[in-house]
Amino acid sequence: MLAMENSDDEVEDENEWKQDLKDSPVAVSGTLNLLKTTTPAHRVILHFDLDCFYAQVEMLRNPALREVPLGVQQKYIIVTCNYVARQQGVTKLMSVTDAKEKCPQLVLVKGEDLTHYREMSYQVTDLLLSFSPLVERLGLDENYVDITEMIQRRLAHAPLSSFSFKGHVYNASGAAADAKASSHPELALGSHIAAELREAIHSRLGLTGCAGIAANKLLAKLVSGTFKPNQQTTLLPESVDDIMGALNGLRNLPGVGRQTAKMLQSLGLVNVRDLQLFPPTDLVREFGAPTATRLKNLSLGVDDSPVTRTGPPQSLSDEDSFKKISSAKEVMEKSEQLLSSLVERMRKDGRRPHTFRLTIRKYSATNKWYSRESRQCPIPLHIGQKITNASSDDAVVQLVSLAMKLLSKMVDTKAAFHLTLINVCFSNLQTSGRGSITSFFGHDSSPKTQISVSSHPDPSSSGPQDNSSSGGRELGAAHRLGTPSVTTPEKTTRSPPRCHTATLGAKTKQSTSVPSEASHPVTSPSSTTCQDRDDTAITVTYPLPPNVDPDVFGLLPVEIQKEILSESPQSTYQPRLLPPEPRLTPLPTSRNTNNTEEAIGRCDGGATPHQQLPPGGSTLPRETIMEEKRLSSDCELPVNVDPKVFSELPADLQMELMTEWKRQKPLLKVPAAKKAARETKGGGRKSQANSLLKYFKHT
DNA sequence: AAGCAATAG
């Protein structure tokens, strides 16, 4: 990007042009119209992860706990613990009995009530928001921050002199790292910004945490944990391959959960390298093009997903688990408890819920685990009003009766039943017409919206910005509705709420893009139609060189990928558009069924009973799968498609075609694969005589 | 819109 600086005479070639368009509306207008401005630049993403969050909050509330081994307990589980306890062998999700065994002096505090954690969590987010508008929450204790703009601003009028890294650099020690600082000025600056944010969070909120600084969310998250308590790590592009390779199993890739890992394992894939090398066509067959592409990219450390601002929550729920509840009366009492607190939370939020859901977990020997079922319904207007308005024990009563109706749709209350969990949930939250809420969520009431740009006063180097100035974004405190601001040192001034975009009512998803007035004299307001944040469109990845499409990238031969990633000569790849290919007739599942037997138990010890694998060649032993790549792929082609011709097509096109052809494949497969795991679902429960209804006249 | 699965912390 610096290279572009002196490129007055440099001709933008088509690819860069297009890339710019996709990359950043702002950069586009700047770049196109005045060549001088810094171009897209690499994104720099910060991942911030609070250290043993619940334990920290408890230690904050009671400082005496800092010196003792502390565990936060929910039911009979230690959900987290401080580092003193960890040194004694206590770990997360350990049972209380095990923990006490390991560490008899362990001090326990109850943590079922998340109120304090939630409040502190939002204070952290709010503090981060005061630095940059692009903050995405992940659970209560993690946040992503897109700090690209902050960096660009500093880079602009910066002491182009010495750059250095704050904190650790992945796979590079002090001296070597410093040498690299000048070749990665954005990341170097990013590391300083990370240090400032951590310091702000420490000094103002008293909390410590880890930060990861990298080119995308995936990498930032992965790197943030490399030095554990209260430290930070920056990942340089040349180390991407290292950090991906260092992952222990595919399960450690964010986005790959248990089920996906299982399916991958059934394909013979157990570590990241396996996935990197696995033939794209086979992956598409198993998962469909979009997921296949995502998985491939994840394995390579490629992630173009934007940091999406997290708004106020889209649902509020309260739940409790227990050994046994088996009577309608107990359900009512429990529901009332839960609803009382939920309604109170809802009232503080200020928005009005329009749908209500009841979720239960039934006990049964076969169905012992993980089956929740739920029923939901609209909330009648008169009940909705009572929630937000005056003290509404009234609302609670009505809601309990609603809950019982929903319950009767799931259990035969006349017969014996056994519940182990109840959850009540408000969703479809709408901001009430011009109320207090409007001012808080005002111009951005949609929970998730992407902000392309903010008109920043520029904090210029440190400290949160003065959010009372321009811009009309008073995001600070946006989430803590009703919570009388606690300890925010610099009280987040809820500035004159100018809800300019009077967007009440239906505002779903859209991108609000505000032209920047800051450093870029935006000149083509019209052309920039920066609504290119559309999910179906081609996505872009920043860590990749400017003219490489990430969707395609994942499908290139590995050598090429690595070459590209190592910043070697530009690939000659040109993004392809779909040719007017005439619709080919779908392959009528002429599946040459698995030409193989099982070979199931492969791949590491097979202690676990592998459920039988999905049909279609995936049951091959791993080596076979690897070797067989090409062959297996063309036997899937429709009869009227020449395999050779097909193989010549660009990989992304292959994927799209294949998805169309076997539109059903993944569909059939997935259920098949999960069948075993989930077959336990008991006999269907039919909605039953509403014996209970008579007790609730309702209205 | 409803219900559920998958993922995550």
Next chain:
DNA sequence: GGTTCTATTGCTT
């Protein structure tokens, strides 16, 4: 392994 108490997204009907 599916604990606890949430919350989000996407698929399917």
